[in-house]
Amino acid sequence: MKKQRTIIVLTLSLSLAIAGCSTEKKDAALGSSAQPTVVRTTIVKNSPLHTAYDLSGTLQAYEERTLAFQNGGTVASAEITTGTLVQKGTIIACLDDADYKLQVAQATASIQEALAGIDNAQANLQAANSAIQSADAGIANAHANVSKVNKGARAQEKQQAKVTVDKAQSAYNKAKADSERTQKLFEAGAATASDNENARLNATTALQNLEQAKASLSLLLEGATAEEHQSVQASFQDAIAGKTKALAASEQAEASQKQARANYEKALVAKDQAELALSRTRLTSPVNGVILDKIVNTGDLVASGQAVYRIGSIDRLKVLLPVPDSEIKDWKKGQQLQVALYEETRQGTVSNIYPSTSTDTGRVNVEIVIANPKRDWLPGQVIKAAHQVTDKNGILVPAEAVINTGSKPFIFKDVQGKAVRTPVELGNQVVENQLQIVSGLREGERIVVKGAENLFDGNxxxxxEGGRP
Structure with a gap:
């Protein structure tokens, strides 16, 4: 680096010497001018001493990603071109989604079918529970009948049956006596045939009631028959079998309900998967960035994971500067430096210093990160960079202000409207075509920066610009 600075200074000095010789010749031929010579001046200031912008590199996206569809299919849209700036979330490509929409529709239908299955299973379960309740009621009734048959008639029922027989016997005796008396009266001509017939029918009815009452009493006294015992026992067994059947139906309905719910959950998952697959037919930008490369076109058939676009995040940019290994000791991580793109300069930060030299150049790559909030600097552009190797300030003047006759360089000061030739001593710093002055000038003095080659001392x-400090 020092050798390079020396070459720059010597080159500029040689140019200034040639200009100085030309000036001396003009001095000798023309002498002092009576009219003021129009020149451009500036005030001397202290400035930070930097290295020259002698490093360059190509801007890269701070972060690059290769974008791909997670599903395969035919590309329906991929219109965004290389170099396009995109916002995070912007859809940049789409697959043909007809099949995926059909899968969503099928999954939705499966959900409705599963819901219908749940409703049907619920209805069957309710019917089975009702059957169980009915079976319980039948068992209770059959059990009561069995108990009744086994126990026989109660004493109160038997006594009531005897009272009924006695009443029927009394009614019969009275009806029989009435029938006999009416018969005699009919034979004597004191009663009609109708009265006689009615009396005889009453007696017959009373006899039938008596016989029925006696039969009921006989049944109560004798108890249930074997056939009756078998009948009520069979009814009890039938009621138990009915409940067993109802319980089995209930268990089956519960199993069907569980299966229907499982089918419903499975259908929900299938729909989620179908909707996820459908959403994956749209490829969106994961960052604010620029399209670095377009790999496929509309109509192409792509597989899952196949690269479609390459995108870079450019809110920040990075550049690799090839620094000579002899100077790498002057670079530190976190160090600030100036970078320039055309006429614009920005501040960069050293983010990484590579641990080895490049096999191609023998230099060490230093990674610089540059803020790019407006995203107006783009990957691929070439920037120049310089970093401050000392924290000292010094006087820097434009190279054209310094004239060198071959013996010692000088400049012209503007002292109250007069050109005053002033010898200066140059330093070894050259910054953007400015030379370091280590002696001969002080901060605040005004010097001629344009037109000095036409001046004589005292002109x-x-x-x-019209004015002096």
Whole structure:
């Protein structure tokens, strides 16, 4: 680096010497000018001493990603071109989604079918529970009948049956006596045939009631028959079998309900998967960035995971600067430096210093990160960079202000409208075509920066900016 600075200074000095010789010749031929010479002046200031912008590199996206569809299919849209700036979330490509929409529709239908299955299973379960309740009621009734048959008639029922027989016997005796008396009266001509017939029918009815009452009493006294015992026992067994059947139906309905719910959950998952697959037919930008490369076109058939676009995040940019290994000790992580793109300069930060030299150049790559909030600097552009190797300030003047006759360089000061030739001593710093002055000038003095080659010592001068400090 020092050797390079020396070459730059010597080159500029040689140019200034040639200009100086030309000036001396003009001095000898023309002498002092009576009219003020119009020149451009500036005030001397202290400035930070940097290295020259002698490093360059190509801007890269701070973060690059290769974008791909997670599903395969035919590309329905991929219109965004290389170099396009995109916002995070922007859809940049789509697959043909007809099949995926059909899968969503099928999954939705499966959900409705599963819901219908749940409703049907619920209805069957309710019917089975009702059957169980009915079976319980039948068992209770059959059990009561069995108990009744086994126990026989109660004493109160038997006594009531005897009372009924006695009443029927009394009614019969009275009806029989009435029938006999009416018969005699009919034979004597004191009663009609109708009265006689009615009396005889009453007696017959009373006899039938008596016989029925006696039969009921006989049944109560004798108890249930074997056939009756078998009948009520069979009814009890039938009621138990009915409940067993109802319980089995209930268990089956519960199993069907569980299966229907499982089918419903499975259908929900299938729909989620179908909707996820459908959403994956749209490829969106994961960052604010620029399209670095377009790999496929509309109509192409792509597989899952196949690269479609390459995108870079450019809110920040990075650049690799090839620094000579002899100077790498002057670079530190976190160090600030100036970078320039055309006429614009920005501040960069050293983010990484590679641990080895490049096999191609023998230099060490230093990674610089540059903020790019407006995203107006783009990957692929070439920037120049310089970093401050000392925290000292010094006087820097434009190279054209310094004239070198071959013996010692000098400049012209503007002292109250007069050009005053002033010898200066140059340093070894060259920054953007400015030379370091280590002696001969002080901060705040005004010097001629344009038109000095036409001046003689003591010439009247006038600044084209119009004014002096």
């Amino acid at each position: 009247a001068i006038q600044s084209e």
